[in-house]
Every structure is written in structure tokens, then in C-alpha cells.
Amino acid sequence: MKLALIGFGQAGGKIVDTFVDYDRRTGSDIVRAAVAVNTAKADLMGLENIPQDQRVLIGQSRVKGHGVGADNELGAEIAEEDIDEVQGAVDSIPVHEVDAFLVVSGLGGGSGSGGAPVLAKHLKRIYTEPVYGLGVLPGSDEGGIYTLNAARSFQTFVREVDNLMVFDNDAWRKTGESVSGGYDEINEEIVKRFGILFGAGEVEAGQEVAESVVDSSEIINTLSGGGVSTVGYASEEVEEKSSGGLLSRLTGDDGGDEGLDTAHTTNRITSLVRKAALGRLTLPCEIEGAERALLVMAGPPQHLNRKGIERGRKWLEEQTGSMEVRGGDYPVSGSGFVAAVILLSGVTNVPRIKELQQVAIEAQDNIDEIRQESDDNLDNLVSDDEDELESLF
Ligand code: GDP
Structure with missing residues (x-):
């Protein structure tokens, strides 16, 4: 988008x-x-x-x-x-x-x-x-x-x-x-x-043929409803074949070597989805309870398949408990890697934010205390003990 x-x-x-x-x-x-x-x-x-x-x-x-x-x-x-x-x-x-x-x-x-x-x-x-x-x-x-x-x-x-x-x-x-x-x-x-x-959300029709390209409206819908979001990411290098996978998917040929390939591709996708969700998020948090999620699988088209994304999406539904988990492809040729990006929107169980707030409150109290103390100290310095001197004005 x-x-x-x-x-x-x-x-x-x-x-x-x-x-x-x-x-x-x-x-x-x-x-x-x-x-x-x-x-x-x-x-x-x-x-x-x-x-x-x-x-x-x-x-x-x-x-x-x-x-x-x-x-x-x-x-x-x-x-x-x-x-x-x-x-x-x-x-x-x-x-x-x-x-x-x-x-x-x-x-x-x-x-x-x-x-x-x-x-x-x-x-x-x-x-x-x-x-x-x-x-x-x-x-x-x-x-x-x-x-x-x-x-x-x-x-x-x-x-x-x-x-x-x-x-x-x-x-x-x-x-x-x-x-x-x-x-x-x-x-x-x-x-x-x-x-x-x-x-x-920016893949134009005709740019790459994909099975289920993520649309910008899916990104917008995942983010709508407000709140706080975090993003997970995992990638793996792949070798790009000049042809093959895509054609066989279009013709529905799932047998032979391609069958093995498909299983491998599916497994790679599901494992990347787990790594992305359970690894280091942009904002570390508990993913359970996230209100909405979007799974984007990016990579060369022959390394993406619907089954993998569907499995990954289901797994995310189980982990988050959310009924609103979207997913799709982002076909990019020549990148040499397959990546899973997961947007978790409406997360609420974020210990890091609670800890930040606690430290902030302590800092605020300290700052007030120090200010009060330095006002008192200055007052002590400037005025004479018995208050015998008078300011000019
Ligand atoms: P501002 O210019 O007054 O808005 O303040 P800064 O942007 O310089 O700093 C705000 C905070 O941003 C700092 O406390 C750092 O945590 C963080 N920060 C500063 N520069 C960068 C940067 O290039 N990348 C990232 N990720 N964080 C930064």
C-alpha cells in the first residue's frame, strides 16, 4: 500500500x-x-x-x-x-x-x-x-x-x-x-x-502471478480497531529455480518430485511462521489475546504455497485465540529468501509497557523530589539564617 x-x-x-x-x-x-x-x-x-x-x-x-x-x-x-x-x-x-x-x-x-x-x-x-x-x-x-x-x-x-x-x-x-x-x-x-x-499490499495485478496476494485492505482491516501492534519476522535463504513450481501449481500437477517439493515448501512456511511469532517481536509481548493478525509470506512464487500459508494462519489462530487472522502471499522474485512477517494487532499483554510505566513513575517522583530539594537548598543559601536581611524589591 x-x-x-x-x-x-x-x-x-x-x-x-x-x-x-x-x-x-x-x-x-x-x-x-x-x-x-x-x-x-x-x-x-x-x-x-x-x-x-x-x-x-x-x-x-x-x-x-x-x-x-x-x-x-x-x-x-x-x-x-x-x-x-x-x-x-x-x-x-x-x-x-x-x-x-x-x-x-x-x-x-x-x-x-x-x-x-x-x-x-x-x-x-x-x-x-x-x-x-x-x-x-x-x-x-x-x-x-x-x-x-x-x-x-x-x-x-x-x-x-x-x-x-x-x-x-x-x-x-x-x-x-x-x-x-x-x-x-x-x-x-x-x-x-x-x-x-x-x-x-502493493503488488499490482500482472506484476507476479500469486495465489492469494495480500491486499492493502487486509492490512488496513488488521490495523483497524486501534490499539497497539507488534511485528514478527523470520526468513530463510532459498535457491530460485527459473521455472517449475508455479507452472505445476497452475496446472494442478502435484505429483512426482513436485509433490516432495510441495511438502518441503509447506513445512518451511509453517516453521517460518512459528519462528516469526515466537521469536523476537518488534515489541516483545504475549501473542495470546492479540485481537487480529496478518500473515504475509514473501518470497519467490515457487517457494510459496497456499497450504503452507493456510496452516500457518490456523496455527496463528490457535496461538492468539483470535478469529480474525488473515494471510496471503507477497511474491518477490530474485530475493533469494522466503520470509514470514506477522502483524499482531491489538496486543494487550505487554509486560514491557507495564515495566516502562513503573520506571517512569519512579523517575517522575524522583524528579519532583530533587526539584523540591534543590529549591529548598537554594532558599537556604540565599536567605540569611535569622531572616535579618531584606531584598531590594
Ligand atoms: P528527538 O529528536 O528530540 O525527537 O529525539 P530523538 O529522536 O533523538 O531520540 C528519541 C529516542 O529515540 C532516543 O531515546 C532513542 O531511544 C531513540 N533513537 C534515536 N535515534 C534513533 C535511531 O536512529 N533509531 C532508533 N531505532 N532509535 C533511535
């Missing part, structure tokens, strides 16, 4: 920038427009693929292009004040050609954490297209203020979007790596998952 991507803040901008690169490299044709919004000029200048005229610097009169320094209340205020400037960039998007907006942001910082929910609310008021969020949670080693920002932003963002897809940096942290090097790799992982998911 076609998306208008808007990255808010540094993380948001970089992820959208990586998305544009992925789209060009793979020819996925998902990105209809890409905009970056920030209060920090340097962050916008560091982007590589988003067109210059689609980079919007807001809050110049307040922070002079220097960013909001992890103050997400200021980030939200500036976004509200300067929403017309953001709208100016959105106005250049042919919205009738997009299926949805996707607002991308790190939730731990200031600009995106505060601004992304404001922008989502604004877009929802103006457009009829769905407005989705992709929110990135900070690593648990980033400190209390980032956790507090993320917990408050998460709560607000979920309310303002049609669905909030979440990626947890904490689950993807690697030790012994430079932070920025680590982020580049993480951003590639994010974009691969969401690229396959949204790319699945």
Missing part, C-alpha cells in the same frame, strides 16, 4: 530516510511521500534521502534550530504552534494517492515524543485516510527522563492514531557497539519488517 511517511524528531527522520532508501533499492513502491519534521536543524541536515523541500524546521523563534533537549512538553507546544508549517509540507503530498499516513518517532526524546501525537491528531482531523503511528521505545539504559518521556508519549500517541505499531530499542540493543552504528543496523531491521508488511 502507498504511504505518506512523516518522521518526527531525529529517530523518526532517520527511520523514514532509511525507508526511502529501502523503497528505491527494492522497488517496493510504498513511499508516496516522505517528510521530516524537527526542531533541530543539524538533525534535518544529516538526512540523506528525504528531499530538502520536505524537511521542515519548526520552533525557530523558540529554540533557534537547536532542538528541545528531551523536553517533550516543549516539543508538543512547538508542534501545536507551528502545525501550519508542517501542513505546508503535507499539502504537497497527493493525498488521494496514499492509502494511509505513517507518523514515525522515537518516544524517548523531545521533538518527536511531544510532536508526533500532536501531528497525528491534526492529520486525523483533516484527512479521512487512516493515520498510523510507528513509535520507538528507548533502551532501558537511557535513563529515567527518556523512560518518562516514552511512557507519557506512548499513552498520548495511542489515543491519537488509528493504530500504534511499536518497536522497542531495548529488545534490539547490542552490547559493544557504537550507538549510532547500532541504530543504523536497527533502522534497517525496522524498515525490513514494515517494508515487507506494507509492500505486500
